[in-house]
Amino acid sequence: MRKNVLKLNSSWEAVGIIDWTDAVRLIYERKVEVVEIDGTIGTVSGPVDRPSVIVLKKTYKHPHRRLAWSRPGVLRRDNYTCAYCGHKGDKHDMTIDHIIPESRYRAITGGDNPNNWTNTCACCPSCNFRKGNKLLSECGMVFLNPEFKRYNPAGMWELELDKIPEKWEPYLVKRSKVTV
Ligand SMILES: [Zn+2]
Secondary structure, eight states: OOOEEEEEESOOOOOEEEHHHHHHHHHHTTOOEEEEEEEEEEETEEEEEEEEEEEEESOSSSOOOOOOOOHHHHHHTTTTOOTOOOOOOOOOEEEEESSSSSSHHHHHHOOSSOSSSSEEEEEEEHHHHHHHTOHHHHHHHHOSSTTOOOOOTTTTTTGGGGSSSSSGGGGSSOOOOOOO
């Protein structure tokens, strides 16, 4: 199964990325309209247009789901760039830093899950080693770019994929950043 169709809600907001077979089912059920196509798919009755972007005809009450935190998602969000020194790596050599260390997260924040979008950032191995189990204030490290914000990418479906099809770009909302 490959997720490769961008789903928009009736107000043309991206709400998910789905497999094209699911998209075809929605088309047959007349729940969506096709907005963009991308080549064709061979079927027993000949080639048919392959959907690339679809829009729901009706508004559904809860079209949003929060994008689950993931290491690859954090690296994509931060463009594989270390938040502390600016080193740009790739998915094989970059690590994730927990800004409030995992082992101290509960004591400091009262929260249970240090693996969240605002407590993590892309980090090169040497900065990660240097920071270790410390808070930024304890090791004298700062974000290289003072404007750096760890945003919660709710609705930023493109973080699920390595590469975004060009045809999707007009439909993806601009990233909104939140301060923590
Ligand atoms: Zn670094």
